Amino acid sequence: MTIALIAHDAKKELMIQFCTAYKAVLSRHHLCATGTTGKQVAEATGLPIKRFLSGAQGGGQEISARISCDEIDVLLFFRDPINSKNSDNPTDLNLLRLCDVHNVPVATNIATAEALILALERGDLDWREIGNPVM
Secondary structure: OEEEEEEOHHHHHHHHHHHHHOHHHHOOOEEEEOHHHHHHHHHHHOOOOEEOOOHHHOHHHHHHHHHHOOOOOEEEEEOOOOOHHHHOOHHHHHHHHHHHHOOOOEEOOHHHHHHHHHHHHHOOOOHHHHHOOOO
């Protein structure tokens, strides 16, 4: 499966800690991320991560496009709801809307990310591969 990683600045360290804790699970999947998040997670964990542009340069839109094309199976998007500049960002809202449209499981905080990663490990998300076979 392909897992996309995005983290607002205030949540990048939490994303690194999460990916370090679940490195064994994540290593069995394809990972992609916005530029800065991907760089920091890859450096901290050694996981191979396809990096897109940084969020400010359009990385979120690149991931949105891949969601629209059914190329992303899970989105881990650690948002910062406290910072007002992030809370109503149209790019972020569109990303979440596309996950709803394309039935992509999405976690916006560490609690839901842990639930998704454990479901992924158990095989609870295998329906994504049946519905979206790799060509």
